[in-house]
Amino acid sequence: MTTYQGIFDKSTVRFLAVLIAIAAAVPLLNTLDSSNPLHVSTYTMTLMGKYLCYALLAVAVDLVWGYLGILSLGHAAFFALGGYAMGMYLMRQIGDRGVYGDPLLPDFMVFLNWQELPWFWNGFDQFWYAALMIVLVPGLLAFVFGWLAFRSRVTGVYLSIITQALTYALLLAFFRNEMGFGGNNGLTDFKDILGFDLQANATRVALYIASAVALGLSYIACRFVVTSRLGRVAMAIRDAESRTRFIGYKVENVKLFIFVMSAVLAGIAGALYVPQVGIINPSEFSPLNSIELVVWVALGGRATLYGAVVGAVAVNYAKTYLTAALPEVWLFTLGAMFVLVTLFLPKGVMGILQRKSPANSSGSDDDTPKPELPQDGVKA
Amino acid sequence: MRLIEEFQHREKVFDFMMPNTSPALDVSKGYLLYLEDISVSFDGFKAINNLNLYIKEGELRCIIGPNGAGKTTMMDIITGKTRPDSGSAWFGQKINLLEMSEPEIAQAGIGRKFQKPTVFEHQTVFANLELSMAGAKGVFTTLMARFSASQLDHIDHVLNQIGLKQQRNLLAGALSHGQKQWLEIGMLLMQNPKLLLVDEPVAGMTHQEMDRTGELLSSLAGEHTVILVEHDMDFVRSLANQVTVLHQGSVLAEGTMDQVQSDKKVVQVYLGE
């Protein structure tokens, strides 16, 4: 007796198929001769790798916002922390090849006349340690933050505001040179990752594929959660929190679990992003970044996961195009998109597609109804 | 793909029994609920005034009374939401309700349906019942939860009881008002309560829905004990049961509907209006 459809419903299978196809095709097309019209340049491939990281970040936001109803306006902070952890590893990979040639200290520390490596930079010469920190640091911050916020039952707009304050506080902190993260300039001039030259084509291909794999696996992990009973409890919390508490669920713990999971995914996205763009600086903590994320998800459609991916890719494609062609209109476009989606497309772009073709909408499986989205606009 | 799905839905057969009621529940005297000399006042206003109420096990008791008589407040006291200033409240002979928290009381086997129905509108009828199921509710337990055969049976049984078998996979938000009320009663039944407190279930229902609700509540009595608060006289009469009239926070009369209706005091304060 099938009571619920599993992790791999039609939409998930379709999404994974497209992802695998793109992950395989782009590196292949990259090997073609550059005179071939089908050739995909390394630049484009890396740009797409960046989009894949954004897509993963959007999925993380959708998990907490779409399914749990927590409108986090600070998710860029987890992304940036993951990015910094990776950046610290990449800095230490430079070794004595920096401008100042110090075997231990990164250039910016030498420049600041520091004599020794701050304690929290220890271990980052090891990839496994950096990988651990990529997961641990955003996860731990989300845990402490969530533990305090959810236990004191901060919800709605207030929660959104303090997540925004969190990322702003980190922005200010990371700007300071004394913090030991390169201040204003952040971390850059990376050379190698795991001993491979970051500028080499093969490394670029590997990073691109790693981003696709991370997105695919994270997507499956999120599907596992949202199709489990815990996922249904999360949606119950989203729609009627006190009722859920009354039934006997520990709402705080459910929120904490999903919030931490989401932060970890955001951290992984940040870590894959940094070697592809070659820099991480405090502007990644900018409150505007977090708001932009929410626009991606709102635009794509909440509580579907794939909607978040579509939104992230679409908005960033538009951004890449517009900031090059008409740089001054980008912010207005972003604002306009948010307002329009909130007013007219509460279910996002995926919502229209679903309405237009109910037959092939999200995994219509024999007797199982489609997941329904909340009707209200931006639920804070 | 099928294989993976099958694996996911494979029912684990561990027949843990759901914790119905507290083992401490002792109804050897035949009575399930004792409220004695209960008084509550809000800012000097006596909402409940020396209330005495005894409910037999398996009974369906209707409580009527004018607005503000204290009916909802009485339920608040039984469920631990409001603490009385004086008096005692016992669940069976051994469980002192006044010493317990709201969740503890719910755990001990007292379920309550509120005046305003709250179901999870964006989830199916089935999921609503699933979420209300008695049992472990920790994060990792729910993450890994699989249905046991007995749990599925229980859900099916409740779907039959509340007459929503056809609507099993419908979103709760798509149900009619009456059906939502039944679903909420079903959500209560999933927790296997010994005592059910039902506050004005038929408000806003059509006549057919009222009849169905009457049948449902009557069928629950026996296996469960039901306390029903209701304004609709015809509905209460149709259930033909013990009726308690509450007035200004205390019991004015008790008996069958006919007895109560011919009671002079009752006619005066309530029915006569």
Ligand SMILES: Nc1ncnc2c1ncn2[C@@H]1O[C@H](COP(=O)(O)OP(=O)(O)OP(=O)(O)O)[C@@H](O)[C@H]1O
């Ligand atoms: N928390 C409270 N604070 C102050 N007064 C209250 C509170 N709860 C109830 N009351 C008052 O106590 C009285 C009894 O209220 P209660 O809700 O129990 O009446 P009821 O019999 O359920 O009425 P109805 O038929 O309208 O539902 C009312 O006068 C109400 O205003």
Ligand SMILES: [Mg+2]
């Ligand atoms: Mg009332």
